Structure formats: structure tokens, C-alpha cells
Amino acid sequence: MKFHKSVLWLFVLVAALGGLSSGPATAQQADPPILEYPQTMLRGFVSAEFKRPGGDCRRICEERSGCAGFDFSSSTNMCRLYAAVSAGQSEFSYSAGTRNRIAGYRDPANLPPPPDAASWHFAQFTGVDLYGGDIVPKGLEMNDPAMCASACERDNTCKAFTFNGEQNRCFIKTGYEFVQSAAGVTSGMFFRAKPAEARVQLNAEWDLFLMSDLPGNDLGEVPAQSYDQCMRRCEGNASCGGFTWVYFSRQDHCYLKYGTSLFPSRTTKGMVSARKSNRDIVPDFVRPTPNRDY
Incomplete structure (x- = not known):
């Protein structure tokens, strides 16, 4: 697993700020722990990248409190963890997950619908x-x-x-x-x-x-x-x-x-x-x- 330099200070900063929020706290309370974005590649600060199955990519991100999101390429089996997520873009061979909604991007696939x-x-x-x-x-x-x-x-x-x-x-x-x-x-x-x-x-x-x-x-x-x-x-x-x-x-x-x-x-x-x-x-x-x- 390869970690990018200078990521530790960003983990501390994100933790101190309580994460990157894109909406009111009341709206986020009902969101799942990981928001799913199929056919999506992320942009932001990559903290680590490695080859693992897609399920492992999500699990590792969930276990790391400083992980703001991940994306996974089914064509290369490459997993990338992000310390901060700035945007998302449509990409057929990718799937992604984030802890918070991506500002200005489509809604996550696994949001619970209104009753x-x-x-x-x-x-x-x-x-x-x-x-x-x-x-x-x-x-x-x-x-x-x-x-x-x-x-x-x-x-x-x-x-x-x-x-x-x-x-x-x-x-x-x-x-x-x-x-x-x-x-x-x-x-x-x-x-x-x-x-x-x-x-x-x-x-x-x-x-x-x-x-x-x-x-x-x-x-x-x-x-x-x-x-x-x-x-x-x-x-x-x-x-x-x-x-x-x-x-x-x-x-x-x-x-x-x-x-x-x-x-x-x-x-x-x-x-x-x-x-x-x-x-x-x-x-x-x-x-x-x-x-x-x-």
C-alpha cells in the first residue's frame, strides 16, 4: 500500500473540522455511513492507492476515520483512498463511495427515499x-x-x-x-x-x-x-x-x-x-x- 506524503496533517485538519460538510447536519444524520456513487471517479486529495477487490476498498475506507472517500476501477482493480473529496465525474468503469455528499454532483444511489x-x-x-x-x-x-x-x-x-x-x-x-x-x-x-x-x-x-x-x-x-x-x-x-x-x-x-x-x-x-x-x-x-x- 503506498501513502502520499503530507497526508497526516490533512487527516488532523479534517478531524478537527469534523469532516467536509456539504449540507445541514440534520440532513446528514439519515444518510448511510458510506454514500454510493456508481459509475463515478472522484477528484480530491489521494492519500493511498493499491490493488484490491472493490469490497476491500470500501471496507478499508470505512475502517479509517480520516478516509473521506474512495474510488475503485473495475478495469485495473486499483483502489484509491481520499483524505478530501472535491468533486466527482462520470466514469463507466469506476465506482465510488464518500462519507459526505459530493457538492454539485448527482445524489448518491443508496439514499433512503422520502416515505x-x-x-x-x-x-x-x-x-x-x-x-x-x-x-x-x-x-x-x-x-x-x-x-x-x-x-x-x-x-x-x-x-x-x-x-x-x-x-x-x-x-x-x-x-x-x-x-x-x-x-x-x-x-x-x-x-x-x-x-x-x-x-x-x-x-x-x-x-x-x-x-x-x-x-x-x-x-x-x-x-x-x-x-x-x-x-x-x-x-x-x-x-x-x-x-x-x-x-x-x-x-x-x-x-x-x-x-x-x-x-x-x-x-x-x-x-x-x-x-x-x-x-x-x-x-x-x-x-x-x-x-x-x-
Whole structure:
């Protein structure tokens, strides 16, 4: 660990002044001990810098009474402790924490909201596909839904995600068009609500079956160059209860199905099927999440 010269006198000065205050004492009493600033690099008097995991960086600062704040670079694993913090600036690969609010900068992410104020929450659903709104059309290769949720949380334009466990693909989204139930799929969304009203319920309009056919009950074949086009063809037909879209052949085919007795059959060929549904779905859990208004 490397300490910068002349830091001892500054520790004494800060202690004598009772810390650097940017607001009334009454407002600070309710603040957490360390105020969190994601995607932020600090400016000020650096007292020490060293390579440690991010959690160690925060713990060491918390244990040192003279530490006014810290920042941590996820790209270099470099932790910097500050004897005084003068400013903050947005930096994607950094996270920071301070004992006092940074004057003239955005609010910390972990401030407790006023009792009746709307704040951000996160809801996660098992067996749910949120269709549309993809930021990356082909998705991102990932191994589990937790990684997908983290990718969405790091991107402030992301308001929802769907993780396809069969293909190990993560689709982060600015929003979504409609909801489908689907086995092996996990989705999540960020939403604003008052703490006492932080509830969300989705309505699944379709049951989605990946790598599956709906054998029999053929209503007819219609042209469709995408799953979305095939779905819209069925949606606009009162007799259609579901469809199978075939994409392994040279020309894509859309087979409409009639009735409600439609049951999937797994296949190794490039097919995806869906049937009309009308089912309310509640989340696995809802939890508060840091501010996403910036």
C-alpha cells in the first residue's frame, strides 16, 4: 500500500473540522455511513492507492476515520483512498463511495427515499419472456440470469431483460412490446413506484415453445419472414389459436393452427411455436434498487 506524503496533517485538519460538510447536519444524520456513487471517479486529495477487490476498498475506507472517500476501477482493480473529496465525474468503469455528499454532483444511489416518494424497484420473473425492445438484436452470450441482470443494471438505458437459458443468450431491453410464458427463460424489469405500492403483475398473451412444433390442427400456411410476422398473422385471425414458425428451411414458413387443444412436440430442427394465452403472472420477488434517473 503506498501513502502520499503530507497526508497526516490533512487527516488532523479534517478531524478537527469534523469532516467536509456539504449540507445541514440534520440532513446528514439519515444518510448511510458510506454514500454510493456508481459509475463515478472522484477528484480530491489521494492519500493511498493499491490493488484490491472493490469490497476491500470500501471496507478499508470505512475502517479509517480520516478516509473521506474512495474510488475503485473495475478495469485495473486499483483502489484509491481520499483524505478530501472535491468533486466527482462520470466514469463507466469506476465506482465510488464518500462519507459526505459530493457538492454539485448527482445524489448518491443508496439514499433512503422520502416515505411517499416514488423510487426504483426491480422485479424478476421465472418462465417469462419479454418480447421486443432489444438493445442488442442478437443478444449477448452469457451463462446465467444473474449475469444478464447485472448487464442490464450497469446500462442506464436498460429497463428490462430476458435470459434464454436454452441458448445462453441475454437480451437487455429499453422496454418490451408484450409478454410470453416460456420454459427455461428468466426476465426482469426496473420500474418506479412508491415503496408501499411496489407491486407489478404481467399478463402473458402467448405461451412460447422454443425448438418445438404444434403438430396437427393446421389452419393453413401464410408467408412470414420472422417470428413476429407469423405471430401477427395468427393474432389477426379469430380462428387461429397458435402457430409454428419454421426457420431451418431456405424460405421461412408460418403454419397457423386452429382451436385450443394445441400441445408442443420437441424437435431438433429450427422451429418455434406459440399458442394464444391470457394468464396473469406475478414476480418471484421485488426489491428496491439504486436510482436509475441519470
